[in-house]
Amino acid sequence: MSYIPHTDAERQQMLATIGVTTIEDLFEAVPASHRFPALDLPAPLSEMDVAAELQALAEANEHAGDFAIFRGAGAYHHFIPSAVNHILLRGEFYTAYTPYQPEVSQGTLQAIFEYQSMISVLTGMEAANASHYDGATSLAEAVTVALEATRRKRNKIILSPAINPQYRAVVRTYHQGQNLKFVGDDGSADIADLVALLDDNTAMLAVAYPNFFGQIDDLKGLAEKVHAAGALLVMVVNPIALALFKSPGELGADIAVGEGQPLGIPMSFGGPYLGFFGVKTDYVRRIAGRIVGETVDQDGRRAYVMTLRPREQDIRREKATSNICTNQGLMALSACVYLSLMGRCGLKTVAELSYHKAHYAAQQINSVPGFQVDMSKPFFHEFVVKCPKPVQAINDALIERGIIGGYDLGQDYPHLKDHTLIAVTELNRKDEIGALVDALKEVVS
C-alpha cells in the first residue's frame, strides 16, 4: 500500500522537464560510496493485511476495554463522550499545521484561545499557554519560568516527594546541564518540611494537588510563606479534581501545571497527552510554548493569532529559554471539546462520581482483613492501601479475575513496599468495585 500517485508516463514527463533520465540522477551530491544502500525492511502489505496485523497486536494487550481497571498514577480511565472523537477526526483540524498563517487558521486559533480560557478558569490563573507535551514537561518548563522570574539569581528548586516520581525524573533530565539544586524529595517530607527549606536562593517550591497518593493537602497559607522568601509557588494539579476543590489561583499559586489526559484523551499507553500550563499575568512573558491572543483583522473583525512570538526559538534562537516549537494542538482541542460538553455541571458530576466511588471502594477494601487504607488526609479519587502480600502477587491474581490492580508504590518509595495505589473513576461500576473487594479477600485467604 503506497500513497504515491505518479503514473509511469507522468514520471517520464517530469524527468524530461528536469532534464535527467532517471530519478536516481538527482542524487549526485550524495557520496557515491554510500548512495542507495540496501534497506532491510519487511515487504509492503495491503490495507486489509496491515489492519489485521495491527488488530492482532492490539488484542495481545490487556486493556481497559476488556478489564476493570483500578490503576491511575498519572493516567486515568475516564468516560469520553463520542462527540470528542468525531471532532478530532475532522481533517481540517488534524491535517493542518501550526497556525502560522492566521487568515487560514482561525479554526485552530480560536479553539486554542477557548482552551486557554477554560484552563485559566479551571486553574484560577490569569493566563494559560497553548500547552506543553505532558504534565511532566509542563513542570520542567515551570522551573525555567521560576529561574527567569527570579532573574537567574537563584538556583534552588524545592520539590515535594509527593509529586509523581516520573515528573520529578523529567525535571532533572531537563535541567541536568543547568547547575541547579533540587531538594526536598528524597524522603517523606510533608508540606511543613518543605517550607523549612525555603531560603533566599530558592526560585520555586512545587507541590502536587491532589498529590501522587491522591490526597488533598490543606495548602492555605503556603503561598504567603513561599512569596515571603521571594520564590514562586508551583502546583501540579489534576484537572478533574479542580471541578471540586479550591483552584491554585485561590490558593495563591504563581503557576499551575498538570496532565490534561483526563480531559477526553485516551490512555494510549502513555501518549500523546496534554501538558497544561496556567500562570499569573506577571510571568506570562516568561513562559515557553505557543500562546494565542485576541485581536482584530483589517476590517475590524475579531480574530486570533499566535502572540508574544519573540520568546520563541525560531526568533530568539540560542537566547530562547526553551526549544519547544509545537503545542499538543489536537490534544488541546480534545480538552476544549470535552470541557465544552461537560460544562459547569458535567465536570463537577464526573469529579463527584469519582470521589464517591473511590471513597466507597476505600471503605470496602479497608474492611478486608489484612488490607489497610490510609485515611489520614482527605483524598480525591486515588488512595494508598497497605497490603498483606507483595503488590505484584496481588495484581497477578487480579488479572486472572479480569481486574487491573493498583500501582505498586514500592518501586518508587522504598518505605511504601507492599503498598498499592488504587484509582477509581466514574467508569468503575459498583459491581466492579465489589469484584475487586471479593478478589482481594480471595487473594489473602
Add this chain to the structure above:
Amino acid sequence: MTEPLIYDISVPGRCGVSLPDVDVPETALPADLLRENLDLPEVSELQVIRHFVNLSHLNYSIDQGFYPLGSCTMKYNPKLNEDMARLPGMAQLHPLHDDEGAQGALALMYDLQTWLAEIAGFKAVSLAPAAGAQGEFAGILMIRKYHLDRGDTKRTKILIPNSAHGTNPATVTMAGFTAVELPSDENGDVDLEALKAACDDTVAGMMITVPNTLGLFESHIIDVIDTIHGCGGLMYMDGANMNALMGVVKPGELGFDVMHYNLHKTFSTPHGGGGPGSGPVGVNEKLEPYLPGPIVVKLEEGTDDEAPLYGRRMPEKSIGRLKAFQGNFGMHVRAYTYIRSNGDQGIRDITRHAVLNANYIRVKLQDAYHIPYNRYCGHEFVLEGRFEDVPDVHALDISKRLMDYGIHPPTNYFPLIVHEALMIEPTETEDKQTLDEFIDAMKKIAAEAHDNPDLLKTAPHTTPVSRLDEVRAAKQLVLCCRPVEVGV
C-alpha cells in the same frame, strides 16, 4: 466569516452530556477545601458539534488542498493510521500496565525501533522523545554525558551552521552548551575553512541538517564529519529532512553519531494543528548506553509456537526520562502502520518521488523567480519572494496572495540566509496536476506583482479574515475570555 466563542452561546443550566447517578453510598465532601465557582460553558451537544465544525471550516488543511510548507513535510496522513491508533487494545492500554500484559504494544514499539534504526543506519533507537525538539534535546544531552563520562570536561561548545532551524541553537543553550554559528559558503554548504578554524578541544559536537534547510545535500559532508570527529566532537544530524534520504543514504553510515526522526513529517503522523509530534532518536554504539528511556528490549527470543517476550528498560547510563511514560505511543502506532504499508520499496519510493516533485517545481519556476542556490535539490528548495523592479512586494505578500488561489503558502523568511525566502516542499503524495496548478498560480502571482502589486499587498481577499493586527495582539494582551478571580 467568524464564529462566536463557545462562551458566547452558553446558556445557564444547559449541559452537553448525560452521566449516570451515583450507585454507591455517598461520602461527605471536605467543605473547607471546596471551590465555589466553576465558570465553564453550558451548551448542548449539538451546539458543541456545530461550533467546532464551523471552526473547522475556518481552517486550511492537507485534506482540503496543496500545502507546500517547507521543512514541515505536509504529506497525506493515511486514514488507516487513525483507525489503528484508535483500536481499543491501543487506545485503552494503561501506560503503567505490566510488561507481560502489554506485549502487543511492546512488540510494535520494538519493531518500530528496529525499522527506524535500519532506515537511518543506526545501532539503536529510543522512541521516548515527544517531538523533534525533544529528540534534539536528547541528542545533545547524550553528547554532553558521553564527554563528561570520559572526564572530558572542557567541551563547552556546539557548532551550528547559520542555515539551521532555531530549535538547534535553543537546544544547545537548554543543554548548558554555548552555540557557535558557522557561515555558509557561496554554494549554500558549510564553510569548511571556518569549520576547521572553529574546531578545537572545546568543541563537544556539531548539529547539522541534511539535506540542509536550503534543500541541498552538503557537497562535502564526509569532510565535515571527519573534521568534527578529528577534534574529538560528535556529529548530530537534525533529521527534519529525512524525507529526502530514505533508501538514498543512511546517516549512520556516513558517520553521524546521533539523529532524531520526525514521525510527524517523514512517517505521516498528522501535524494536528501544531502537535502532537514524535521525535525518536537514533544512535551508534558510542551513545547507545545514554539513550533516553524507557526503551523496549527483547527479553526472550520467540519460538515456532511462542512470540518473543519484550520488556521496558532504562539504558545503562541513560540521560533519563524526557516525559512521563514511554513516548507518544499513539504516534508510534501510526508510524508503524505507515512503514508496514509501504514496505522496503515503498519507503525508498517516498524519497524518490518527494525529490522528483521538488525538482520539477524548481525547474518550472526558475524563470519566474530567482532561486539563489539553483542545483538539484532534495525534497524542498528555496526561492526569493521578491522582484528587483517591484521592491515593495515581499515574500509575505506572495504568500498571502497564494491563499486566494486556494493554496497554503510555503514557509516564509526561513532559512535566514536567503532574502525574502519562500521554502517550497511538495512531498511525494501530490500528483502532477496539483503541482502544475501550483506552478501556474506562482507564475500568475509573479505577473500580478508587476501589473497590479496592490492585489498582493492587500491579499488575502477570499479568506475568512483579512490580515491581522499583530501589534495590538502583543500590546493589549487578551489571552482568556473570562474574568478570573485570583487569590493571594
Add this chain to the structure above:
Amino acid sequence: MGNWKTPDDLKYTKNDEWLRIEGSVGTIGLTDYAQDQLNDIVYVDLPDEGDTLKKGATFCSIESVKAASDVYAPASGKITEVNQALEDEPELINSDPYGKGWIVKFEIGNTADANDLMDAAAYAEYCNSRE
C-alpha cells in the same frame, strides 16, 4: 542614505545603544536606527534598580511583534533609575528614542569605559554602511 537622528552629544555602540554622560551619571537608550529596524516595539523587559551593569553584557531586552533585541551595557556601573514609563508605553522608544524613550540611568563605574564608543559622525556612517 538613511535618515536617522544621531544627536552630537551622545556616544554610540556597535549594538545600537546610545550613552549620555552627565558627570558621573550615565543614561542609556536605543538609537533611532535600532528602533526603526525593530519596528513597533511592544514590550521592554526592564532591569531592576540597583542591578549591576557590566560593559558589553546584556541587561534588558526589547521586543517587537516578530523580533527581539538585547540591550548591552555601554559601560559598567550600577543602575540608579529605570524608566518605568516603558512598562505601559514601550512605543516611547519608537516615538522619542533619545528623550522619553530612555531606558536606565546609572552611576558610571569607570568613565574610561566610554573611550572606545563611537561619536555621532562615526555612528551615522556605521548605520549607513549596514543598509
